[in-house]
Amino acid sequence: MYIYIDGKKISANDGETILAVANRNNIYIPTLCHHEALDDVGACRVCMVEITHKDWGGWTNLVTACLYPVEEGLVISTSSDAVRRSRGTTLDLLMARCPTSDVIRWMAEENGEISVRYEQVDDGSKCIMCSLCVRACEKMGCNAIGTVGRGHDKKIAPPFFENPENCIGCGACAAICPTGHIEMKDTRTTREIWEKKFDFVACEVCGEPVMTEEYRDYAIANRDLPADYYTTCSACKKKKLASHFDKVGS
Amino acid sequence: MGIANLKKLEARRSALHKAHENVKTQVRVCSGTGCAALGAFEVYDALVEESKKAGLPVQVELAPCGKDKDPIFVSLTGCQGFCQIGPLVHILPEDILYTGVKVSSVKDIVGKTLADGQVIDKLLYKNPEDKKRLKGRADIPFYKGQELVALEGCGSVAADSLDSYIASGGFSSLAKALKMDPDQVIAEVEKSGLRGRGGGGFPTGRKWRSCVNATGDERFVICNGDEGDPGAFMDCCIMEGDPYRVIEGMIICAHAVGSSTGFIYVRHEYPRAVERLSLAVKTCEENGLLGTKILGSDLNFDISVARGGGAFVCGESTALMRSIEGSVGEPRAKYVRSVQRGFRDKPTVLNNVETFACVPSIINEGSDWFASRGTEKSSGTKAFCLVGKVVNTGLIEVPMGTKLRDVVFGIGGGIIDGRPFKAVQTGGPSGGCLGENYLDLPVDFDALAEAGSMMGSGGMIVMDDRTCMVDVAKYFLNFLMEESCGKCVPCREGVYQLHALLDKLSRGEGEPQDLEKIQRLGKEIQVSSLCGLGKSAPNPVLSTLKNFREEYEAHVNDKRCPAGVCRDITTFTIDPDKCTGCLVCKKACPPDAISGEKKQVHVIDQDKCTQCGACRLVCKFDAVVTS
Amino acid sequence: MQKTYVVIPRNCTGCRTCELACSMIKGTEGVFARSRINIYKVGEERYMQMTCLQCVEAACVKVCPTQALVRNELTGAIEVDEDRCVGCGLCEPACPFGHMHFDLDEGVPVKCDLCGGDPTCVKFCPHRALELK
Numbered sequence A: 001m002y003i004y005i006d007g008k009k010i011s012a013n014d015g016e017t018i019l020a021v022a023n024r025n026n027i028y029i030p031t032l033c034h035h036e037a038l039d040d041v042g043a044c045r046v047c048m049v050e051i052t053h054k055d056w057g058g059w060t061n062l063v064t065a066c067l068y069p070v071e072e073g074l075v076i077s078t079s080s081d082a083v084r085r086s087r088g089t090t091l092d093l094l095m096a097r098c099p100t101s102d103v104i105r106w107m108a109e110e111n112g113e114i115s116v117r118y119e120q121v122d123d124g125s126k127c128i129m130c131s132l133c134v135r136a137c138e139k140m141g142c143n144a145i146g147t148v149g150r151g152h153d154k155k156i157a158p159p160f161f162e163n164p165e166n167c168i169g170c171g172a173c174a175a176i177c178p179t180g181h182i183e184m185k186d187t188r189t190t191r192e193i194w195e196k197k198f199d200f201v202a203c204e205v206c207g208e209p210v211m212t213e214e215y216r217d218y219a220i221a222n223r224d225l226p227a228d229y230y231t232t233c234s235a236c237k238k239k240k241l242a243s244h245f246d247k248v249g250s
Numbered sequence B: 001m002g003i004a005n006l007k008k009l010e011a012r013r014s015a016l017h018k019a020h021e022n023v024k025t026q027v028r029v030c031s032g033t034g035c036a037a038l039g040a041f042e043v044y045d046a047l048v049e050e051s052k053k054a055g056l057p058v059q060v061e062l063a064p065c066g067k068d069k070d071p072i073f074v075s076l077t078g079c080q081g082f083c084q085i086g087p088l089v090h091i092l093p094e095d096i097l098y099t100g101v102k103v104s105s106v107k108d109i110v111g112k113t114l115a116d117g118q119v120i121d122k123l124l125y126k127n128p129e130d131k132k133r134l135k136g137r138a139d140i141p142f143y144k145g146q147e148l149v150a151l152e153g154c155g156s157v158a159a160d161s162l163d164s165y166i167a168s169g170g171f172s173s174l175a176k177a178l179k180m181d182p183d184q185v186i187a188e189v190e191k192s193g194l195r196g197r198g199g200g201g202f203p204t205g206r207k208w209r210s211c212v213n214a215t216g217d218e219r220f221v222i223c224n225g226d227e228g229d230p231g232a233f234m235d236c237c238i239m240e241g242d243p244y245r246v247i248e249g250m251i252i253c254a255h256a257v258g259s260s261t262g263f264i265y266v267r268h269e270y271p272r273a274v275e276r277l278s279l280a281v282k283t284c285e286e287n288g289l290l291g292t293k294i295l296g297s298d299l300n301f302d303i304s305v306a307r308g309g310g311a312f313v314c315g316e317s318t319a320l321m322r323s324i325e326g327s328v329g330e331p332r333a334k335y336v337r338s339v340q341r342g343f344r345d346k347p348t349v350l351n352n353v354e355t356f357a358c359v360p361s362i363i364n365e366g367s368d369w370f371a372s373r374g375t376e377k378s379s380g381t382k383a384f385c386l387v388g389k390v391v392n393t394g395l396i397e398v399p400m401g402t403k404l405r406d407v408v409f410g411i412g413g414g415i416i417d418g419r420p421f422k423a424v425q426t427g428g429p430s431g432g433c434l435g436e437n438y439l440d441l442p443v444d445f446d447a448l449a450e451a452g453s454m455m456g457s458g459g460m461i462v463m464d465d466r467t468c469m470v471d472v473a474k475y476f477l478n479f480l481m482e483e484s485c486g487k488c489v490p491c492r493e494g495v496y497q498l499h500a501l502l503d504k505l506s507r508g509e510g511e512p513q514d515l516e517k518i519q520r521l522g523k524e525i526q527v528s529s530l531c532g533l534g535k536s537a538p539n540p541v542l543s544t545l546k547n548f549r550e551e552y553e554a555h556v557n558d559k560r561c562p563a564g565v566c567r568d569i570t571t572f573t574i575d576p577d578k579c580t581g582c583l584v585c586k587k588a589c590p591p592d593a594i595s596g597e598k599k600q601v602h603v604i605d606q607d608k609c610t611q612c613g614a615c616r617l618v619c620k621f622d623a624v625v626t627s
Numbered sequence C: 001m002q003k004t005y006v007v008i009p010r011n012c013t014g015c016r017t018c019e020l021a022c023s024m025i026k027g028t029e030g031v032f033a034r035s036r037i038n039i040y041k042v043g044e045e046r047y048m049q050m051t052c053l054q055c056v057e058a059a060c061v062k063v064c065p066t067q068a069l070v071r072n073e074l075t076g077a078i079e080v081d082e083d084r085c086v087g088c089g090l091c092e093p094a095c096p097f098g099h100m101h102f103d104l105d106e107g108v109p110v111k112c113d114l115c116g117g118d119p120t121c122v123k124f125c126p127h128r129a130l131e132l133k
Ligand SMILES: Cc1cc2nc3c(=O)[nH]c(=O)nc-3n(C[C@H](O)[C@H](O)[C@H](O)COP(=O)(O)O)c2cc1C
Pocket: B195, B196, B197, B198, B199, B200, B201, B202, B204, B224, B225, B226, B227, B228, B229, B312, B313, B314, B315, B316, B317, B318, B350, B351, B352, B353, B355, B457, B531, B532, B533
């Protein structure tokens, strides 16, 4: 089928979302809660685009590109006035909520419309509630964190705000967070995340950290690899292998 | 004693009819939430007890083979509508409505009315206008002008009795529908013009038809009894007072769309509705009205009663379905309609309690009968919860298209204390406020929407001149802010900011550009939010801003609340010309800010006054003024 | 025809030009430790070049929860699809040879991708100790 994005005729496949087609064609649509490997939830609303169709009698609609499935002849605008207004408001609101987040400020500047300043809610939080962390953790099969509460007070937290029992300290949540809200503190021997402390498995050769003990146990139990893969750090593995090759070679 | 087939149903009905004909007097004790809270159950027990003591032939069940002569049938019904003056006892066929009945009045009712046919004057409704006692429903303005369809059985049938429902014609509609083609049933519903009573007003027949046309190996029928609107209780009354009607409506739908599994999702706070519905479902199962081969047909249908997730947003269709599936009741973003992929991703019909309750009448009386009521695009009748500053509050049902004026001043009896009418809020928390110039607006889906409000599920809050529209908008925004699920940015952050702006206005800190800001933010929240909650959340502020702009401007420009509600910008003083020195305000003032001797002009000490407004409320001479 | 990356240790002089070239082209600004090829001294004047083997049954691919590591059928390299990576970091300890590096700051893994079929290290090795055949 063919659709039109910003005036360009583009071929698309049944079942694809507008965002997928745009990405494939290098047409930029900003996103905050979308991730290629995770299910979309439509939470951030910055991927808003305006759609219409020749059969719709002039009627247009704002939809989220990450969720809207393409249909034959769909006409999409990624930066109409309505889109910019909606996206601008969403970003203005996020700026008020997370004034310290650079990512949000950059995105807002790019949208070009930081016109309205709202009352800042400066609780130091950079969380925009995109739930990427929760979905990443779910993908790991850990489900250690979730959303707690509702409305403006909604938070990402472990159940009952306690040490997350299921957390293995993999750090995926911290890595995926678009705003850097999740704190992960590493020392040579320990990692702390969600207020839970982990001990690192120390490389059996040099003592450098390999991964948390819980993560090692998780990996052994859930991924079909020998347990001794997780005893040595990368540098020592390479070193060991190098001298091994040397011996075999000569 | 099952009702294995249509013949048996009719046999049962005619036996019950006979029993009914025998009944000389019917005593219907309202056991709706309002009356129950005021002691209706005790009244009922006392009535039965006392009648027995008096040797009257009292029956508490419709006994098809009753041996008593001229029996008196005493039953507990659902809400009879006029909860304000409960507990109500309605005596038929004389149409005597006793109000405010206490256990202590029971002896009289039995001795005088039931045994002797006398009417007890002091238990009758007193018309506030002329202080005249009015005998029955036919005389009372509150009931005149109403027309009951969805509420037909609510307040008349015995709420927990299948027999009572059958005797009143119950399940004859199902019997008729089962003889019809599913397609014919849908055509009837389509022709009736019935639109969903849960808020959106989507044509019910069309919804059923899309469900049939959707592909899927299984279909579901779900009844939305979440009723989260604060102050609304029509669905509650129907579920508690006439549960079999809802079930009948659902079975007809199941037949029409080809479903074998149904759910009734009942608001968490309605344990009695859960109890009554569960009992009704069980009774239907035992009697062959649910389960396999219903009434001897090929239809198999089961209903489970599910308890709500406890949040307002759980009433939203996708959140509701997730909640029944066992996940957190949060809306799901998608661009597929739930008639195509709803519960467990299967085609699903979701309708409101009242919508299902209309179905039996449509099938029985015909689509034309239904369509002849109401307006062209909003047919039939609609139940409302009339509350606020009106003289008569309660549960009502009127034909669509009835003028707001007839509801507020006719049925509602006007504004309390004869104060000026200011606005009526319709549509629940995300509805809008309509002022005096809309009093002649015919109440239907489109007229309300055009005026900037909405039908919603049917809340109707009447406001007098002492209501501040900024404050009202703030109140609803606060509710919605707390009920937002917090998933999407425009609703979570936007409604919070809207509320903050309104709060700023009410503190007298509003700036000239704030109104523009409110307007713009409101519009963007409407178009950008994920679910219906966010999309409609700005309504209360946008509609009041549109219809009561001067009041907003007074808050911003003059730092003044014309209604004298917003505390930070209101001063209460006593008009010396009007004050009679009656001491009433002095006694009512919580912080003791009022001084003055009897028959002397009273004065408010501004340093002590907390602007609570208690004095103004109690003053009978309108001497407390605000500025 | 897919070409094969070969190391010829006996040609290697340990000049580490490859490391420098790799870390320059891969945007790690000459941080040798971030180079995807590493030179190890294994004896007197004997060096070993160590880089990803693009294993046929790669451990890294096996552990990835999101199929973010995919083989480029043209070059034979296993590449990181950063859009799919959730940053769990498991691929690093999973590689039995130590060739996967998880960049904690960026939240994504870093590995040799054969520069899309034209390895920079090969181009820069002055001693023909690295080749693409
Ligand atoms: C936030 C929100 C709350 C809702 N709450 C209810 C409710 O309590 N009861 C209800 O019947 N419909 C409610 N609805 C509407 C439902 O989503 C749905 O449209 C309705 O149940 C469909 O039935 P109908 O076509 O018979 O009206 C709500 C919608 C939203 C957006």
